[in-house]
Amino acid sequence: MSTLKVDNIRHNNATSDAITMASDGTCAAKITSVGGGPLSHRNYFINGNTIIWQRGTSNPNVNNYGCDRWWFANGATRVDRSTVVPDGFAYSMKVTSNGSTTSIGQPIELIDTGRSQFEPNATYTLSFYARTDSGTNNISGTVYYRNSKFNNTNQVNWSPVSQNMGTMTTTFQRFSKTFTAPAAPNANNTVLAIEFNNTATYYITGMQFERGDTMTAYEHRSFGDELARCKRYYHCVYRRGASSDGNLSIGALGSLYTGNSLYIDMTFPTQMRTTPTLEAPTATDRFNCCPTTCIDFGNPSLIHGQKNAVTLNATLQSGNTAGRVGNVFAKTANWTEGEKLAFTAEL
Amino acid sequence: MAKYKFIKDQFGENCSVRYEENGHSYSFVIKGLDYTSNTEYIKYKEWLDAGNTTDPAD
Numbered sequence A: 001m002s003t004l005k006v007d008n009i010r011h012n013n014a015t016s017d018a019i020t021m022a023s024d025g026t027c028a029a030k031i032t033s034v035g036g037g038p039l040s041h042r043n044y045f046i047n048g049n050t051i052i053w054q055r056g057t058s059n060p061n062v063n064n065y066g067c068d069r070w071w072f073a074n075g076a077t078r079v080d081r082s083t084v085v086p087d088g089f090a091y092s093m094k095v096t097s098n099g100s101t102t103s104i105g106q107p108i109e110l111i112d113t114g115r116s117q118f119e120p121n122a123t124y125t126l127s128f129y130a131r132t133d134s135g136t137n138n139i140s141g142t143v144y145y146r147n148s149k150f151n152n153t154n155q156v157n158w159s160p161v162s163q164n165m166g167t168m169t170t171t172f173q174r175f176s177k178t179f180t181a182p183a184a185p186n187a188n189n190t191v192l193a194i195e196f197n198n199t200a201t202y203y204i205t206g207m208q209f210e211r212g213d214t215m216t217a218y219e220h221r222s223f224g225d226e227l228a229r230c231k232r233y234y235h236c237v238y239r240r241g242a243s244s245d246g247n248l249s250i251g252a253l254g255s256l257y258t259g260n261s262l263y264i265d266m267t268f269p270t271q272m273r274t275t276p277t278l279e280a281p282t283a284t285d286r287f288n289c290c291p292t293t294c295i296d297f298g299n300p301s302l303i304h305g306q307k308n309a310v311t312l313n314a315t316l317q318s319g320n321t322a323g324r325v326g327n328v329f330a331k332t333a334n335w336t337e338g339e340k341l342a343f344t345a346e347l
Numbered sequence B: 001m002a003k004y005k006f007i008k009d010q011f012g013e014n015c016s017v018r019y020e021e022n023g024h025s026y027s028f029v030i031k032g033l034d035y036t037s038n039t040e041y042i043k044y045k046e047w048l049d050a051g052n053t054t055d056p057a058d
Helices: A223-230 B039-049
Strands: A019-021 A027-029 A071-082 A092-109 A123-132 A137-146 A156-168 A173-180 A191-198 A202-211 A234-239 A247-256 A261-267 A277-281 A287-290 A295-305 A309-316 A325-331 A340-344 B005-008 B014-021 B024-029
Touching: A123 A137, A123 A156, A137 A173, A191 A202, A234 A247, A247 A287, A261 A295, A277 A295, A277 A309, A295 B014, A295 B024, B024 B039
Parallel strands: none
Antiparallel strands: A019 A027, A071 A092, A092 A191, A092 A202, A123 A173, A123 A202, A137 A156, A137 A191, A156 A173, A234 A340, A247 A261, A247 A325, A261 A309, A277 A340, A277 B024, A287 A295, A287 A325, A295 A309, B005 B014, B014 B024
């Protein structure tokens, strides 16, 4: 047995050490992959590989959100799920631009208002894969703490606040830049807002934001893991696609407070960020409840709620007997494509 | 008609508000736990602070 005694290890052509030894017998290493695979628990983004689309995959737009957790705004006229991808990815987000400043971004929830999980004055690396639909175009990355994603009151910039990430071409490239956290967020900040801006239609996936000054292999998480993380911010119970799905359970029981006033209790699979907003079709024939016979209703309202559960209220189209309960179904044959029953607690 | 309308609960109290847009209704609570950081509630509060008045419940 022998011991290799060195202070540091560096590639001949590198400008910094890959492994830095400490006199206490420990070391710090810049490891970018393990056996070709990613490290874990690195990526602060949720749905960085754009696999979750609860709002729909073709130009969904619910309060600026299309692909889960990624907002779009300004010159971004639509987003669509795309199979134009770099190797190792299933989907990308196609962002269609009108030629003006085209913005997408993700607000990363801080642990609490004014309380950040990001280490003061430490470096973090932003990376992603992108290509244009045609031609070339520069893309920038911006990082700052904000009160909310579109509100610059009390904004605290990271350093630099914005960087040109590089020039996109019609071939996928991986882009990377390092940002340094400020000493602290403002006491009213709730998000770390990260944005990308450009002026062309493009494809993007594999977004990663990680501790350190070195871009590592993209951290793929399971579909179930990403979906559960997304459901803290948006929970779609049902979204009608191109065809009917028959009578579909919404996973809730309805009870008649009066002959036609129906209360429906629902629990969430994941605790939501805040007491959510209910989004539901306004038409009156989208659901039915079956205490003894099935009775149509629609246009429910959220009437009581907290982060784990809610109560909805709606009026039945014909009366029954107070106190009875019945299964609640979405009559999806009556729904139009894109109508949805969903709860949102987005930032 | 105002943008927002109150919803009463079974106790007769205004417990949530709703508005409609593009064939969907959006409703959220205005009392209870953990509702003040709902972005729809924040927009509603700004709307109220601008001097607007919510329509009464049916």
